[in-house]
Amino acid sequence: MMQDLVNLVPLSSGVWIYLGIDIAVAICLLFTLRLMSGKMAAVSTSQELGSNDNFAFGISVAGRMLALCIVLSAAAASSDNNGYLGAALSMLLFGLVGILLIKIGRILHDKIILNRIDKEDMIKKRNTSIGVIDSASSVSTALIVSSVMLWVDGADWNALFAILSGFVVTQAILLIRTRIYERRFIINNQSSTFQQTISKGQLAVAIQHSGNLLGTAIVVSAANGLLTYNPVGYVSNLTGWLIVGMALSLILVILVILAKKVVLIGLNLAQEVEQQHNVGLASIEMVLSVGIALIVSGLFS
Template sequence: MNELITTLGHNSGLVGYLLIDMAVAILLLGGIRYTMGFIGNVDTKDELSQKDNFAYGISLAGGVAAMGIALSGAITGELAGSYTIELVGMLTYGLAGLIMIKAGRFIHDKFALPECNKHEQILQRNISVGIVDAASVIATAIVVRAALIWVEGLDISTFIALASAWIVSQIMLVIITRVFEWQYSRNNGVSFQTTLEGGQTALAIRYSGYLISTAMSVTAASYFISYDVQNLWVGITQWAVMSLILMTALTLLTTVAKFIVLWGINRREEVEDQQNIGIATIELTTSFSIALLLMALMT
């Protein structure tokens, strides 16, 4: 705290930059609700306070959290040179993050879970689908944040790099979904997406852990790559390769960790047959913890 006060004392203009950043961030956070309502043709006030639609509330909460995560990558703490440049930069990065988050939700709907109409299920109060929807946008935002920190400047190369990193993340999330779905169908003889539509909350929590931890492994991969506008495609390719390697490592380490943490417990039976939310939550936090450790090791 004393260090912050000293810094502000030596650079009074810093207060203006901080105010600009926070004002734009709060504006964009507030806009999430209305953006979701507009895109989904939904009266958000009616869903949240009149119908008390918990599933929609969870989905919206995921959107707000995702926007906050993405914006934390836009706020670097560095002085842009002028208030105008800071405002334009923050707005541009923030809007780019918002677009990528919304696009990520679309990709997840159409390619990761094409058989499940998430929008309709959420309006029908399916909490399981609401949890998955929130996790999917948070996962996308984690990678968007990493990409915003990775890039430099504000030109066409910047947005090519952002879009490329976003594409890598979406491919990874679709891959992990296909693997998860294959395992579930092999064990139970029924589609994961069909079970999700049936309201299996424990399964939704477990799957959410896979999504978020996968996004964190993609983020960890970015720590190996330096941003070089002259060799942009080389950097993106390296990021994709490292993402696959770290995602594989994450899967193996998480499997071992879950086996040890839940020693003597039949995880498949507890989560998939008995819908044990407690066990599913432990699995989610274990996946998160391993991913966090990977990120720490890579920095």
């Protein structure tokens, strides 16, 4: 009778053991990430999250934790093919690589992409806008890195090099996307730059730009369905992800512009979001960027 109501896919007998291993490793790595977040910022995570009620710090750490979980999900997808010990080692390896890349990505985002502000200092000073963008950049990095992890075959040095290539592509595309946004921003707001605006805590702009970052990462992740993995094709893997990623990003920009003109017709987005701090409208823009990216990604995946 139950079989007539629910048709389940047959599961291996050890699936619950693999689940326990994956969750145990993930929890340990998430706890490690929380401790590292405080150590790197030279603060106590318990004090910042509890006594100080630092929302910006909490949002930033939450983004890094979600980013780590996204990376671990890629490792978990193939963990049951490696045996119990192999599953644990695979989760641990990819988790540690994920933590390292998330950390490096935050440093690059701070020093190169948002090069005119001190992101860590702003987060300590409870700048929620910076926390939101920092969180979005971490998740964006993880989305593309996890996509590359699912694209590669195995966990050898060739796969690791491909993952590092995907990471480099991620930072390059996010840098270009941010610079394009900054150029458009200064055209509409000649009295202030994008980085000056978010340093003042302008949340609407932070939400709007976070949508750009997340949407770009989602659509670039679809490149794993368009490219063939070559274990020793180091240059072709890198250039392939960069060229296809940039092409998909351009397609997304065009589609989002069209979607905003139709869906948000009659609204002056620059005035409402960038000058009047309309968080609600910025949230809709963010959803349109992410939503269109999901549709494009679903098509090519």
